[in-house]
Amino acid sequence: MRDVADAVGVSVKTVSNVVNATGQVGDETARRVRAAIEELGYRPNPLARGLNARSTDMVTLALPGLGHGYCAQLAAEVFALAEADGVSVVMEPTGGDRERELEVLRNRGGLSDGVLLMPASVTARDLEGLAFPAPAVMLGPRRVRGPFDGVASRDADAAESAVRLLLDRGAERIVLLGGEREPGGDSPAALRSAGYRRALAAAGREAAPDLVAGTAASSREDGHAAIRGLLDDGVRFDAVLALEDPLAHGALHALRAAGFGVPRQVRVAAFSNDDDAAYSVPGLTTVTADIRSMARRALDLLASRVLNSAGPRFHVDVPFTIIERESTFSYA
Structure with a gap:
């Protein structure tokens, strides 16, 4: 319908009015719309037809x-x-x-x-x-x-695949940033945390409690503070899986400020592929549905x-x- 509207130079609503014989459309405009429909091979979408049958x-x-x-x-x-x-x-x-x-x-x-x-x-x-x-x-x-x-x-499967990628790249101790400490539940964080644990178990490893860094929210500030806290506590890690991209952006900043090279010393992956992921330094590996x-x-x-x-x-x-x-x- 959008293609028809663009071809004729009218709104999508005008095309809808012609298709469904509703509203006021001039004869010449209607003729042009029908000609474009024929030329482009348009067939009405079932969503529009289903809803137009109602109110x-x-x-x-x-x-x-x-x-x-x-x-x-x-x-x-x-x-x-x-x-x-x-x-x-x-x-x-x-x-x-x-x-x-x-x-x-x-x-x-x-x-x-x-x-x-x-x-x-x-x-x-x-x-x-x-x-x-x-x-x-x-x-x-x-x-x-x-x-x-x-x-x-498929958030659990996606997290499992992201952990496998980090393991394949040589990671040994992977921080779950924004993760759930206790298994269970069906929130996005719980599902992704389950995938993290599943991938480690499949590789014969345990999810170390000191590597699960929960956060109050999913902001850059939360990610920065959590990684800064791990570093201050002397927790060793060589990879981070952040459950949201903003957390990863904060983590990258904290690692850089502490003198850690990414990815040479710490690898970082995340979820969602937000607008900043491709333009962060370094570019952020991310999982997207x-x-x-x-x-x-x-x-x-x-x-x-x-x-x-x-x-x-x-x-x-x-x-x-x-x-x-x-x-x-x-x-x-």
């Missing part, structure tokens, strides 16, 4: 916030793909609060035709026996089984559920990629 042509995107790189990337992809489908997106920050997440799922007032929710606090038990007026898709690292479809990133695929699959699942609320629920995993940069390179 609002809107979906709600509910995220814990936008300060986090993962959330910001996901929001950008959802907005771009939905706009191309001729659908509007209503943003609903939840702050990760359980009651606010449930309120979004209740869709009070029928503000949208469906909900995309990244759950931070709500659990499958919270959803048992409750009736929800609009379809929803859960997306993000946490897998919440319940009456909704889900699209998840296929956020665009997550957004596309979630929108398509929501469209299918709008059209057919019955049937089995689908839970889809999206792939991840390790983007290796200078921070983990090997040197002879």
Whole structure:
């Protein structure tokens, strides 16, 4: 639909109006739109058709916030793909609060035709026996089984692969920066911590307690303070796996200030591939989920559920990629 709009020089909404015979579009403009549709071989997207059959042509995107790189990337992809489908997106920050997440799922007032929710606090038990007026898709690292479809990133597997990369590069003692000291749970930090432990166990090693550096938040300041603290305590390490890119940026700064070379003395890897990862010094090796695929699959699942609320629920995993940069390179 975006390609058709660009070819004709009109808005996506105008193309949507022609396709769905809604709104006021002049005869000449409509003719040009139809000609472009024929020339480009456009076929209406099921998301737009599913939602246009209802009332609002809107979906709600509910995220814990936008300060986090993962959330910001996901929001950008959802907005771009939905706009191309001729659908509007209503943003609903939840702050990760359980009651606010449930309120979004209740869709009070029928503000949208469906909900995309990244759950931070709500659990499958919270959803048992409750009736929800609009379809929803859960997306993000946490897998919440319940009456909704889900699209998840494989965070535990991704962390395991990142640790294997560090081990293959010669690392012996790997700091888990921002990690969980106790196994269990399904938060992103818990899942990534589980992958870290799994990779060490597969290599015949234990996760040393002094190498798990928890942080209050995921900022540069937190990463800097945690690594500075390890160095002050005399903890030996030759690699860092930071559970968020900002933590890694802070770690790089702390290591550089303490005179440690990266990657010659300490290798550093992280998660999310934020905008600074490629431009840090050295460039930061980072793990990233296929956020665009997550957004596309979630929108398509929501469209299918709008059209057919019955049937089995689908839970889809999206792939991840390790983007290796200078921070983990090997040197002879």
